[in-house]
Amino acid sequence: MNKNLFVGIDFSKETFDAAILKVSEESSIDLKIIGNEQFKNDVPGCKRFVKWLNKTCALAGDYSSVLVGGEDTGNYSTTLPKQLYVLGIDCSLQNAYSIKCGSGKIVRDKTDKMDAEKIAYYFYRFRDQIRLYKPLSKDMESLERLYSYRYGQVRERARLKCQIKEYKHILKSEPNDETLKFMIQRLEKQERFLKREIKAIEAKMVEIIKANEELNEIHKCLLSVPGIGKITSLLLIVVTRGFTRFDNPKQLACFLGVSPHPNQSGTSVQNGNHRSWFADPYFASLLHMAALSASRFNSKFIDYKKKLKSKGKPHLLIMNNIKNKLLTVAFTIATRRTKFYSDYDAKRA
The missing domain is CATH 1.10.287 (Helix Hairpins)
Structure with a gap:
């Protein structure tokens, strides 16, 4: 991504703060904040922001060198990205916790202006890893x-x-x-x-x-899986945004908090693999009910449960594994638009 102007946006309910980070053409480590400003978080405020960006950076309507980035704060961070997308200005929204962990330094002060600058530096540092914003249908x-x-x-x-x-x-x-x-x-x-x-x-x-023809087809495919009912199907479609949000079932399992992660450090901390609590507890409970249903009425999951039980595995570990398998099957079926059948194998489908 060949950019030399990174604009950090700190959103709030009424306003948003913007900070422009410029990268020198001679040296990629020569960085400088060249502008800070606050705008109303509405359509007129977004138009003022674009005018200010043009004037401060002398862009003359050419935005190919600009990347605008901010925290994904839900409803507060939707107006500006939509306006920028229409104008053809590259924009990206990232998880707030990722930005906080990626700051690279201990910060004791906190203001909206400083947060905007920190966000600009984050998007410069991770410019090769971000995903550009695209509005939802x-x-x-x-x-x-x-x-x-x-x-x-x-x-x-x-x-x-x-x-x-x-x-x-x-x-x-x-x-x-x-x-x-x-x-x-x-x-x-x-x-x-x-x-x-x-x-x-x-x-x-x-x-x-x-x-919606595409979403309806996905919905029908998901309902064909024993264990996935109407509510689970609806919420899977929403969480995955029509199965376009994630590249593979492992990313989905990680997002929903059922993917096991190691917890080890040196010789004193050896806690094995456990699921992460960075997840939606409501959806985790819904998946548990789906896994219970699958383990009772889906022959492949019934056999899998018996196999793990014979090895002496704990009940909760078995259920978590079934959740993972259920998500893998759901993801594969939804992305390939095929229905489930008794001998279905997600790996060979």
């Missing part, structure tokens, strides 16, 4: 928003169910307490409403997928 953007909304409703319903259970337990020792009865009645009404709301969200997601 309208359908995929809608599915991601619905997934996020559903996740919030599911958590809220779980909280209400727990609260109802606790109040009913107290009611056993205080059966004449009218206040407790009233509270339980109101909470149960809220819980029933959320149950209907979650079903409505899922129906809307299915409607969007069925209207």
Whole structure:
């Protein structure tokens, strides 16, 4: 990637800070911050940013030497990249934790201006490894928003169910307490409403997928796998962005927290391989239920489970291995657009 202008962006709700790092044409180690500015995080603010970039760097509309990079902060970091993509300006969004770990130095001060500069240096240092931003399709953007909304409703319903259970337990020792009865009645009404709301969200997601020929084909292929139901299929499509986000099933397994990683240092730390906790706990629990179903109703997974049990492997390790195999099969089927059959082998398909 032949770039000599790296623009670091630090996003927040109302504004974003920009810092321009210039690389000297004579020496690649001669680096200098040539501009810092703050802009409103809206469309007019993005237009002001482009004008400022043109003026500060004397680009005259030629953006081939520019790379704009920032942290992926969800909704706050969508407006600017979309505007830059339309203008043909290369942009990339990276995980905030990756940028923090890749700073290469101990930082004691923290301001938006300093963060923008740190991000600019990060994108210069890892310029050969980044993936350029490409906006999601309208359908995929809608599915991601619905997934996020559903996740919030599911958590809220779980909280209400727990609260109802606790109040009913107290009611056993205080059966004449009218206040407790009233509270339980109101909470149960809220819980029933959320149950209907979650079903409505899922129906809307299915409607969007069925209207999209490519996503609908992937959905049908995933549903053919014993152990993968409607919800698991929907969420796999969203998390993988239609199976375009990851290059192989190992990357997907790592992202979802089921891939084993070593934990070893010298002679004193020998903890073996364990799954990482850098993952979505909700999806991890959903995968566990899918793995349980597969280990009961999928003949290949039933045989695999028996094989590991005969070797004396612990139950949770067996289930984690089944999750990995299930993701491998799902990834292969979805990317190759083939349906599962009893003698299916992901490696030979």
